[in-house]
Amino acid sequence: MSLKDEVQNCLGSLVVAVSECQGDLSIEVARENIRVVLSKLKDAPNLSFDFLSDLFGVDNSELYKKAAAKPAKKAEAETAPAEPPKPQEFPPRFEVIYLLLSLKTNRRLQVKVRVSEEKPVVDSVVSLFKAATWPEREVYDMYGIHFNGHPDLRRLLMWEGFPAYPLRKDYPLEGRGEERHLIYE
Amino acid sequence: MPCKNGLWSGTKGVIEMGLKAYTGEGWLLTKAEELINWGRKRSPWPLPYGTACCGIEMMCALAASYDMARFGAERPSFSPRQADVLIEAGTITKKMVPILRRIYDQMAEPKWVIAMGACACTGGVFRTYSTLQGINKVIPVDVYVPGCPPRPESLLYALMKIMEKIEKDHPLRALFDREIGQVDLRSCP
Numbered sequence: 001m002s003l004k005d006e007v008q009n010c011l012g013s014l015v016v017a018v019s020e021c022q023g024d025l026s027i028e029v030a031r032e033n034i035r036v037v038l039s040k041l042k043d044a045p046n047l048s049f050d051f052l053s054d055l056f057g058v059d060n061s062e063l064y065k066k067a068a069a070k071p072a073k074k075a076e077a078e079t080a081p082a083e084p085p086k087p088q089e090f091p092p093r094f095e096v097i098y099l100l101l102s103l104k105t106n107r108r109l110q111v112k113v114r115v116s117e118e119k120p121v122v123d124s125v126v127s128l129f130k131a132a133t134w135p136e137r138e139v140y141d142m143y144g145i146h147f148n149g150h151p152d153l154r155r156l157l158m159w160e161g162f163p164a165y166p167l168r169k170d171y172p173l174e175g176r177g178e179e180r181h182l183i184y185e
Numbered sequence: 186m187p188c189k190n191g192l193w194s195g196t197k198g199v200i201e202m203g204l205k206a207y208t209g210e211g212w213l214l215t216k217a218e219e220l221i222n223w224g225r226k227r228s229p230w231p232l233p234y235g236t237a238c239c240g241i242e243m244m245c246a247l248a249a250s251y252d253m254a255r256f257g258a259e260r261p262s263f264s265p266r267q268a269d270v271l272i273e274a275g276t277i278t279k280k281m282v283p284i285l286r287r288i289y290d291q292m293a294e295p296k297w298v299i300a301m302g303a304c305a306c307t308g309g310v311f312r313t314y315s316t317l318q319g320i321n322k323v324i325p326v327d328v329y330v331p332g333c334p335p336r337p338e339s340l341l342y343a344l345m346k347i348m349e350k351i352e353k354d355h356p357l358r359a360l361f362d363r364e365i366g367q368v369d370l371r372s373c374p
Contacts, residue, residue, distance in 0.1 A: 158315065159280045166314050175314025182283035182290075 003107055010044045011037060026110040034098075034113050035123045041100060041109065042128060049100035049109055052125070055135035057143040058095040062169045092116035094143055098125070115145055124150040142167035218357050225269070225295065226351045227257040229344065232268035234288065237275030239302035239334040246337035256344050265291040270347055271324075272340070276304035277317040289324045297350065299343045300326045303333045 001009075003025050008015060014037055017028040029037045041049040067090070094115040101108050115122055124147035125132045136147045137156040144165035147153055155162065159180055164171050205211030231253070235243050247253050247261055254260075262268035265288045277285055289298070300320050303309035306329045308318035320326060327350060328343045 157280075164314075171314070173313055178279070178314065180279045180282045182286040 003109070006044075006046055007041070007109065010040055010047060014040075024108065024110065026112060028112045028114070031113045031115055031122055034096075034111070035125055035128065037111060038098065038100075038125050038128050041111075047102060047107075047109075048104045049102045049107075051101040051103050052098060052129035052131045053101045053108075054097075054099040055125075055132050055139065056097055057139040057145055057167070058097060059093060059143060059167065059169045060091075060095065061093050064090040064093075094120060094145060096122055096139060096145060120145040121148055122146070123148045124153075126150055141165070144168070218355055221356045222352055222354055225354075225356070226348045229256070229258055229270045229297070229347055229351070230260055230262045230268050231258045231270045231272050231344075232263070232265055232288070232292065233261050233272055233274070234285070235272075235274045236277060236281065237302070237304060239274035239305070242334040242337060243272055243274040243301060243340060246340040251337040251341060253341060253344065256341065256348065258344060265289075266293060268292055269296060270344070271296065271298045272301055273298060273305045273320050273324075273326075274301040274334075276309065276311060277320055277323075278315050279317055280315070282317060282323055285320065286323050295351075295354070295356070297327045297347050298324055299328045299330060299340070299347065301330045301340060301343070302335055303331060305329075306331060309333060 004018060004020065007025065007027060008018070011027075011029070014029055014033050015027050016030055019026050019028075038049075041047055092114040094117065096113050096115060098111040099108065100111060113122060120143070122145060124136055126136065126147075127149065133150070133152070134156060136150055137152070137154060139145050140147060140150075140153055141155040141157055142165060154160065158166065162178060164176065164178070166175070203213060206213040231247070233240070233243055233247065235241070245251060247258070258270070265271075269292075271289060271292060273285070289296070298320075300306050304311060304316070305320050308316050310333075312318070317323065328346045330339050330343045332339055
């Protein structure tokens with residue numbers, strides 16, 4: 001049985017989408033179910049994904065913007081559009097991706113959840129994987145995604161009080177002139 | 186002291202005078218400021234503040250093969266209170282700014298600063314939201330050393346430039362202005 005079938009057997013209807021790229025399996029699950037999914041993958045004896053090798057965020061806003069602009073151009077090049085182009089439906093802006101490794105069987109799995117800009121909250125998986133503590137803080141620092149149940153959700157790289165989330169695509173690379181000063185008490 | 190070399194004959198008298206002064210028989214005259222500058226110039230103790238790859242090159246300049254101690258930088262001082270020259274080697278992130286400023290404030294006067302490397306001078310390749318674009322935005326800098334990273338020779342040259350700067354200093358001028366300059370000469374008899 002392939003890894004894909006094993007994972008689908010284990011999770012059943014919790015899996016929203018499955019894709020495979022260059023032999024690496026990637027599954028997408030609903031935002032609310034991430035803790036259930038990870039604990040199931042961890043506890044299943046045939047899978048035992050017991051090692052969280054990485055956790056990171058992705059901002060897809062620019063990607064969606066480009067995708068929205070492309071078909072409009074094509075329509076212009078051909079003839080006058082018969083009907084006004086429909087506003088395209090895009091998935092939520094952010095993704096949080098969990099990279100799992102099974103130390104027992106040496107197999108890897110990528111688990112993805114999509115997070116909307118309006119409600120950027122995901123359940124923390126620190127209670128399952130202690131290794132998630134700092135990566136979750138980094139994702140919070142860089143994208144502003146909150147993690148419910150994280151024991152110590154502070155910024156990891158930028159200083160406390162930094163007014164933006166710098167890895168969001170609408171934040172300019174050179175910043176907005178934020179400075180930090182020394183203040184003697 | 187017998188001096189057989191003809192080239193030395195001009196300075197022979199000076200050396201004899203110096204020796205006599207040393208053995209307690211004679212005198213050496215100089216200006217107080219020059220004496221202070223001479224002492225400061227020969228002992229610029231560095232405070233190594235390495236935050237990136239420039240720090241490795243600075244360690245090389247301090248260690249045996251380049252041996253910065255030849256120029257009086259005898260002891261890398263890891264306490265800002267006993268250091269004269271702050272060698273800021275590496276990238277300064279904006280998060281690091283208060284720490285750098287506090288360390289500079291803790292150094293006792295007189296103090297000098299070498300900005301070593303492209304990052305310390307201008308921010309270098311890191312033209313981003315998180316990097317300070319040159320440490321001169323936070324602390325005054327005496328010598329900038331370009332390079333990414335600079336070779337140890339460049340750092341030695343920067344130290345020599347600091348020594349040149351110390352030579353031109355007037356350490357007693359502030360004291361003079363404070364103590365004597367305040368006296369109203371018209372009130373003197």
